[in-house]
Amino acid sequence: MNPPPGDALAAPWWDATRERRLLVQTCGACGHRQHHPRLLCTNCGGTDALGWTPCAGTGTVDSFTVVHRSPEPERQVPYVVARVRLTEGPILLTNLVGIEVDDSILGAGVVLAWSPLPDGRNLPVFTLATEA
Ligand SMILES: [Zn+2]
Numbered sequence: 361m362n363p364p365p366g367d368a369l370a371a372p373w374w375d376a377t378r379e380r381r382l383l384v385q386t387c388g389a390c391g392h393r394q395h396h397p398r399l400l401c402t403n404c405g406g407t408d409a410l411g412w413t414p415c416a417g418t419g420t421v422d423s424f425t426v427v428h429r430s431p432e433p434e435r436q437v438p439y440v441v442a443r444v445r446l447t448e449g450p451i452l453l454t455n456l457v458g459i460e461v462d463d464s465i466l467g468a469g470v471v472l473a474w475s476p477l478p479d480g481r482n483l484p485v486f487t488l489a490t491e492a
Contacts, residue, residue, distance in 0.1 A: 386413040395450035417472030419444040
């Protein structure tokens with residue numbers, strides 16, 4: 361899988377993945393957190409105070425789908441595409457790895473893992489949180 365090269369707006373986000381740090385964009389004016397990075401806060405419209413907050417790397421499965429036929433021939437199927445609601449609030453479109461897929465994963469707790477990319481960046485993926 362080849363994610364798009366980071367544009368200027370997303371560059372700090374991608375740079376952080378080199379150190380395996382997951383960030384969400386945060387508005388210093390109203391406290392709103394959002395993903396993907398945008399030029400303005402989707403809550404208050406502010407543009408001046410956008411910064412970054414490191415994520416704990418936890419969340420819950422908001423929805424998911426199992427892909428059985430990949431648009432990229434070199435990619436192994438099936439794989440799981442999921443919307444994960446981060447503990448910090450924003451939704452991240454991601455992959456779930458290392459799990460048995462059934463409907464019980466809806467709403468399940470997940471934790472961050474990292475999938476290395478050839479260029480040194482890392483892709484945030486998630487796996488089921490183990491019960492304490
Ligand atoms: Zn705001």
